[in-house]
Every structure is written in C-alpha cells, then in structure tokens.
Amino acid sequence: MSASGKGKSGSGKGTSSSGARSLKVRVKTAAKRSVASARWLERQLNDPYVARARREGYRSRAAFKLIEIDEKFGLLKPGQRIVDLGAAPGGWSQVAAKKVGIETGKGRVVGIDLLEIEPMPGIDFIQLDFLAPEAPARLIELLGGPANVVLSDMAANATGHKKTDHLRIMGLAETALDFARQVLAPGGIFLAKVLQGGTEGSLLNDMKRDFAVVRHVKPAASRSDSSELYVLAIGYRGKAAETDVADADAPDEDASDA
Structure with missing residues (x-):
C-alpha cells in the first residue's frame, strides 16, 4: 500500500x-x-463518509444517506414508531433512534434482518425474514402499534450484471412495499433503496395509489458513479394495521417538494 x-x-x-x-x-x-x-x-x-462514520460512531457510511434525506424532508420525528428492514449492521437504526428520542424514552425502533445484529441500547433487533407470515404481527407487537415509518436500505448481493442487479433490488423494494402496507399507520412513510434501470417508474406508479406524495431521492452520500436511488412515499392512505395509531405526525406534504 x-x-x-x-x-x-x-x-x-x-x-x-x-x-x-x-x-x-x-x-x-x-x-x-x-x-x-x-x-x-x-x-x-x-471515502470521506467511511472516515466520518468512524469518527461519529455510526456502524456504516449509509447512515449519512438517511441523515441527508431526513434533513431535506423531515421524515423522522420524536415519538414515532420506526421499522428498519434489512437493518444490519445497524446504521439506519442508529439514526432513527436518535431522531425519535429513544434515549429520552420516546418512540420505538425495530430492526429486522436475516443476519444477527450486534445489540444497541434502546433498539429492538430481531433475526427474522420479513417475508415470514408472522413478521408483520410481530413487528407491530414490538412497536406497540402500527409503524409511522418503514425504512429499507436492502440490496441483493451484486452479480455484476446491471440488468439482473436492477431487477433483484426492485424485487426487494416491491416486497418491502407490500410489507409496509401491512404495518403502516395512516399518514405513514415508506423509504426504500432501488437502482436505476428502467422499472423504477413502475414502482413509483404503484406507490401513488396508496400514498399522497411519491418521488425519487438521491442523497449526496450516495456515490456519484452509482445508479442507486431511493423511493420516498409520504402520507399512506391505507387502513391502519391496528386501531392504536401513534401520535407522531407525518411530515408536511410541502416538505417533499423542498
């Protein structure tokens, strides 16, 4: 070296x-x-974000993607219930925990992954396939009610073939959206990673049926040479997963146009 x-x-x-x-x-x-x-x-x-993650104690550079998106759109608020799909190693869960006020006893954050995740104070990590039939009910039970926000930074293992990788991550995003529909409270938010490649527009159109505001987002922390994007949907119109809905407000619709 x-x-x-x-x-x-x-x-x-x-x-x-x-x-x-x-x-x-x-x-x-x-x-x-x-x-x-x-x-x-x-x-x-x-990578400056890798170095910054080490300095600031985040488990991954991906934490800054969520930080930047939240700074622009104001998604995460004190008292919210948050689900982090594919949470390992825990960077996004760390950001969510700080934003909802875990340290002061506000809000709940549950991270779910097939991999075991090193424990973190105030965050519930469970090793489970989110596609398992029991997963939605278990998540709602751990949260104490339906979620205000469902996050997904999941990505399938890369094959090196762009079209294949695009289709695989789009499949993950679609299944994450199906899961979100089962656990989100009215007014809830969904944020998921995708790759540009031709079919991401179809996912946005699908989301428009259930959410008031839908758009693509590319934070500065996403590498400039990457086709990575995030789909953001605000204002879930669906029926509450349970009648016990969290008090935390969803962000104003105007915020998505900032």
Missing part, C-alpha cells in the same frame, strides 16, 4: 490550497486479492 503525494519536501505535491497534505491511499493487488476487491478496498479507504 502506498500513498500519492509523497516525495521531496517543498515540491508542493499532494497539498491543498490551505497547505494541508491531501493523501489518497492506493491499494496494490496481491496474490489472494482480486482487482475488484482491491478497487473496493481503495474506495473504502479514500
């Missing part, structure tokens, strides 16, 4: 306009490391 910008002092190479040295880590391929894995490692080592 080497860093660019190293050389004779006073050369000015690898320095910013403020005089601080800006180093980019280069990763060499090794006998047991493929070119693709070396590129991934190099990107991680040079």
Whole structure:
C-alpha cells in the first residue's frame, strides 16, 4: 500500500490550497486479492463518509444517506414508531433512534434482518425474514402499534450484471412495499433503496395509489458513479394495521417538494 503525494519536501505535491497534505491511499493487488476487491478496498479507504462514520460512531457510511434525506424532508420525528428492514449492521437504526428520542424514552425502533445484529441500547433487533407470515404481527407487537415509518436500505448481493442487479433490488423494494402496507399507520412513510434501470417508474406508479406524495431521492452520500436511488412515499392512505395509531405526525406534504 502506498500513498500519492509523497516525495521531496517543498515540491508542493499532494497539498491543498490551505497547505494541508491531501493523501489518497492506493491499494496494490496481491496474490489472494482480486482487482475488484482491491478497487473496493481503495474506495473504502479514500471515502470521506467511511472516515466520518468512524469518527461519529455510526456502524456504516449509509447512515449519512438517511441523515441527508431526513434533513431535506423531515421524515423522522420524536415519538414515532420506526421499522428498519434489512437493518444490519445497524446504521439506519442508529439514526432513527436518535431522531425519535429513544434515549429520552420516546418512540420505538425495530430492526429486522436475516443476519444477527450486534445489540444497541434502546433498539429492538430481531433475526427474522420479513417475508415470514408472522413478521408483520410481530413487528407491530414490538412497536406497540402500527409503524409511522418503514425504512429499507436492502440490496441483493451484486452479480455484476446491471440488468439482473436492477431487477433483484426492485424485487426487494416491491416486497418491502407490500410489507409496509401491512404495518403502516395512516399518514405513514415508506423509504426504500432501488437502482436505476428502467422499472423504477413502475414502482413509483404503484406507490401513488396508496400514498399522497411519491418521488425519487438521491442523497449526496450516495456515490456519484452509482445508479442507486431511493423511493420516498409520504402520507399512506391505507387502513391502519391496528386501531392504536401513534401520535407522531407525518411530515408536511410541502416538505417533499423542498
């Protein structure tokens, strides 16, 4: 591993306009490391969001995607009930817990994943397939009522074939939407990751039947070279999963046009 910008002092190479040295880590391929894995490692080592996540104690850089979306649209509020689908390693659940006021006894956050997740104070993590027949009822029971927000940052394992990867993640988003319809309270919010590829418009049209405001969102924390997008739906029109609906208000519809 080497860093660019190293050389004779006073050369000015690898320095910013403020005089601080800006180093980019280069990763060499090794006998047991493929070119693709070396590129991934190099990107991680040079990613400012990865470094920021470490500094601020978030479990993943993905936390900043939710932070940025929430800052723009005001989705997460104190006292809400939040479901985080495909929650591992827990970055989005961390953000949600801070926003709803877990530390002060407000709100509830339940993360669900096929993988075991390291415990986190105030958050309920359950190892379960959200497609299991018992999953919606179990989530509502843990939340103490229907959800105000359903989040999904799920992604299928990449195959390297763009069309296949697009269709697989769209399938996940569609099943997450079906799940959200079963657990959301009226006025609820759904946010899910998709990939651009041709069928994401159909999902938006499907969501428009059940939500007042629907749109695509691409936060700054999503890599610029990625086809990643998020579908955001606000104002669920469906029937409450239970009669006990949380008091927390959904965001104003105007916020989605900010």
